[in-house]
Amino acid sequence: ASGHMAGAATLLREVLPTPATVHSVMGDPGLALDELTLAPAHAAAVKLRSWLQVAGYLAPDQAALQEFLRQLRVAAVDAKPRLECSAFTLQRYRDVVYLLPDDNEAVCTDSFSLTTGEVSDVPGVGRVSLEPAVTNGLSLASGERLTLAWRQGGERCRPLGRAGGNSLKKLLQEWDVPPWWRDRVPLLYLGDELLAVGDLWLCRSSRAREAPAAGQGLWRLCWQRNIDALDEDRVADGD
Known part of the structure; x- marks a missing residue:
């Protein structure tokens, strides 16, 4: 019987295509919720295992996997079922199940200064820098020092080009x-x-510009996030 089940699972892996990877606005890789909730339980498990394998991860044991899939099926629309494993974490957000960034690194909470052309590696956040921009940038003097900080609550802003703030x-x-x-x-x-x-x-501010004035340079905040993304090299190497 166990041999028959293993054979059936192998056949399913060959027949079922690996779900396509979608990305959040921040770049987190994930797969559409419908891939896992509209398929029969055994097929959903095969799909998730296959997707994790392409991402370079081993799926958890069958019991943990099936429980996570069950939670995805019965959870309310605004619920966020989560599967935590030693090497990765999966969490539903809206209509996608995402592979979360590594959260073993403590997230920076201290503010610090940043100047034009400077690059800074921020724990739990990624690499940030102020780089030249052609349009939609900040009018800054060379070497001008700004401050990077984190959300405390109560902040408001009006995005550049938008009628109102929030x-x-x-x-x-x-x-x-x-x-x-x-x-x-x-x-x-x-x-x-x-x-x-x-x-x-960009927020509407005293330094925000949609286009530079004559002889003026613009700058923008660049952010390379810490994301364990699916990239072509990793997929090609089968790591």
Whole structure:
């Protein structure tokens, strides 16, 4: 009987295509919820195992996998079922199941200064820098020092080009930023003035410009996030 079941599982893996990878606005890799909830339980398990294998991970034991799939099926629309394993974490957000970034590294909570052309590696956040921009940038003097800080609650801004402003909390939700990223988004300040929210948008401010004036350079906040993404080299190597 066990041999028959193993053979059936192998056949399913050959017949069922590996689900396509989708990405959050922050770049987190994931697979569509429908891939796992509309398929029979055994087929959903095969799909998830196959997707994890392409990502370079071993799936958890059958009991843990089936329980996670069960939670995905019965959970309310706004619920966030989560599967934590030693090497990775999966969590549903809206209509996608995402592979979360490594959270073993403590997330930075201290503010620090950043100047034009400078690159800084921030624990739990990634690499941030101020780089030249052609349009939609910040008018900054060479070597001008700004401050990077993190969400404390109560912040408000008006995205450049938008008619009205809102709380940062509401804007992050509106931009579909997953919950696990919202406290990691670097906020760029000049004094008490919020200039940029990560690399997501510029705030309307005294330094925001849609185009540079004559002889003026523009700068933008660049953010290379710590994401364990599915890339072509990893898939090709089968790591």
